Amino acid sequence: MPTPGEIDLAEDIDKAQVAIKAFEIDYAVKYPKAVAKITDDADVLLEFIRYPAEHWIHLHTTNPIESTFATVRLRTKVTKGPGSRAAGLAMAYKLTEAAQARWRAVDSPHLVALVRAGALFHKGNFSNGPSRSPRPITGHARIRGRLTNPQSTGFDDSS
Numbered sequence: 001m002p003t004p005g006e007i008d009l010a011e012d013i014d015k016a017q018v019a020i021k022a023f024e025i026d027y028a029v030k031y032p033k034a035v036a037k038i039t040d041d042a043d044v045l046l047e048f049i050r051y052p053a054e055h056w057i058h059l060h061t062t063n064p065i066e067s068t069f070a071t072v073r074l075r076t077k078v079t080k081g082p083g084s085r086a087a088g089l090a091m092a093y094k095l096t097e098a099a100q101a102r103w104r105a106v107d108s109p110h111l112v113a114l115v116r117a118g119a120l121f122h123k124g125n126f127s128n129g130p131s132r133s134p135r136p137i138t139g140h141a142r143i144r145g146r147l148t149n150p151q152s153t154g155f156d157d158s159s
Contacts, residue, residue, distance in 0.1 A: 003023075006019045006023075007019040007020055007023060007038070007045065007046075008045075008060065010049070012049065013046055013049050016046050016049065017042070017046075020038060020039060020042055020045075023035065023038060024038075024039055048060070050120075050121055051115060051121055052108060052111045052114075052115065052121050052126070053121075054107040054108035054111060055106065055107060055108065055111065055115070057107065058106060058107070068096065068099075068103075069092075069096070071095050071096070071098075071099040072091075072092045072095045072096060072099075075091070075095050076088070076091070076092075079091075111126075114126065
């Protein structure tokens with residue numbers, strides 16, 4: 001019996017699609033909503049395969065936002081609240097800034113520029129085929145232990 005983990009850990013898109021089909025066959029009667037969600041959103045679920053294999057571990061993260069703000073939440077609870085909105089924002093900023101020193105850096109940071117430029121990766125490996133349009137980056141990228149500006153391309157200082 002296939003599990004959702006087999007879909008997520010597939011080494012290429014073909015094996016992932018086979019795992020999705022097997023999951024659908026085995027669980028459609030018992031869990032129709034779950035199967036519908038996985039089959040309807042398969043392209044989004046399998047998007048990680050189009051990235052370098054070295055980055056897959058970062059893309060399999062379950063809740064990066066929760067982990068980022070765990071330190072802030074804990075410290076806010078201990079101090080029984082910040083007192084004012086401005087103090088709360090300042091405290092959250094400083095705690096997040098201090099916590100980023102302990103965050104795990106991206107594996108193979110040299111591939112980040114290729115990903116941002118829209119390079120193609122097939123089965124997790126770089127492909128010299130035609131590139132696709134760059135993905136919009138909505139958050140900060142983590143490179144070598146520090147935050148980078150998501151709008152900066154790294155090619156010039158005008159962005």
